[in-house]
Amino acid sequence: MSVTIQDLEKIANLARLKLNEEEKSKFLGQLNQILEYVEKLNEINTDGIEPLSHSLDLVNVLRKDIEQASLDRNKALENAPKKNDAFFRVPKVVTK
């Protein structure tokens, strides 16, 4: 299995990344190298083995439904590039 230029462009678009031609060929090579490396795993026989859903052998890490303090609003908005005193501000999202 190898990544085509179309795959790469699709992935970049989904990740909202704008790549120039030079970057495209660079990343295409890198992605294929990674895939080739991971391909090695296919050499292992996994018949009858349950797919792993988590790397830790843990289940049921749960929390009781008890309220905890939220962040102060100024603090919550602090990192936002655009805000007013109550909201995050973003470019208009068109719905209609």
Add this chain to the structure above:
Amino acid sequence: MKYEVVIGLEVHAQLATNTKIFCGCSTRFGSEPNTQVCPVCLGLPGSLPVLNNQVVEFAIKMGLATDSQITRLNKFARKNYFYPDLPKGYQISQFEEPICEHGYVDIHVDDQHKRIGITRIHMEEDAGKSVHDEGYVNKDETLIDLNRCGVPLIEIVSEPDIRSAKEAAAYLTKIRQLVRYLGICDGNMEEGSLRCDANISLRPFGQKEFGTKTELKNMNSIRNVERAIEYEIKRQTYILEDGEKVIQETLLWDPVKNEARPMRSKEESHDYRYFPDPDLVPVKISQEWLDNIHNALPELPDVKSKRFTEEYSLPEYDAEVLTASRDIADYFETTAKSVKNSKLVSNWVMGEVMRLLNQQKTEIDHIGISPARLSDLLNAIDQNVISGSAAKTVFEKLAESDLSVAEIIEQKGLKQVSDSGALDSWIDQVIAENRPQVERYKNGETKLLGFFVGSIMKASKGKADPKLTNELLRKKLSEL
């Protein structure tokens, strides 16, 4: 050509937990924007989600109430997409093996009972809220409030078993009834705690393959769901009858203009790239945990309704109306425990009590008439202390004062009069005042009897014993 309508519904129910699904922030509705947020629900780097135990229990409750299979080993997945109300860039949801599968609910439409399959119920988090249309928002901007981001949801996906707008409304009513009975969601569609999307397609009768479907969104009441689906069925029928093809797209319902408009189709080509969320470990549901949840389930509406028909000898219709909500059912039952005549209780709860509820737009425990007070009143009717019409006067007074039934009857002098002397004088008075009608009655217009009884009741201010009055009146008229 006649077409068969195929509908499947996706219902999102906001769970009535105190806190969000993966953090301890409050889920309270209507708070100041961005005051119920923390590093986890803001998607800040380095924060880790921890699952709310109550979310799992609520989802299982809905699964048990719909006779679903409960998945014993649950995993969460990331659904990847970009939208400003989703700060992490992915929604934590379930993908393969949702917590509940293969369930159903039974609906009742036009005297037909029908089973609607439920494909799956899964747990996920809600997104934040975008504000565009308010006056205080700049023209080229959207404001984001993340209070709702991370509020727990279950998504309930039906099988494409629904065949009309009416069935869709009945299914949705049933789902709302169940979540309310279970106490897992307040079921308020206007505030968005219950939301419904509909997939609709048409196919010629007898055809196996589904036609091209459209998805309807933005319907914020059961009535709107019904109307929007009716609209869409008509629209697709016209398209097919013209020999054209239905385009697969998402439509937004406009409840003001009563029409559905397509969303921008560019947004349609989703590729969510689901993968298991490495931040969350699996949830294992033990038999013991499942049994505990099962044992704590309340009596569900279908069972309650059936029991009402048996235990109180009520017609199916009465039982369904009374069990529509748990509050009303409890109110009926508490009242009926101390009144012999259960049908009388049913009539009054379905009639006067519900009228009062609609009028005051309130909950049943906020009207001034407790089950104890209503049973006093109904016993007074049952034991012929007051007439049915006098009882309505007492009912009004009960709703607006703390006086007891006996005090009101006493104060208003509503005690039924069964003394034939007093009845005679009212009857004589009415006969004397309505000579022309008496003549017509004698000439065979017997339906005038009702008019006389009504007049006597009026003259007695509702106190005359109607049964006795009827007897005495007939006798007197025949002797004239």
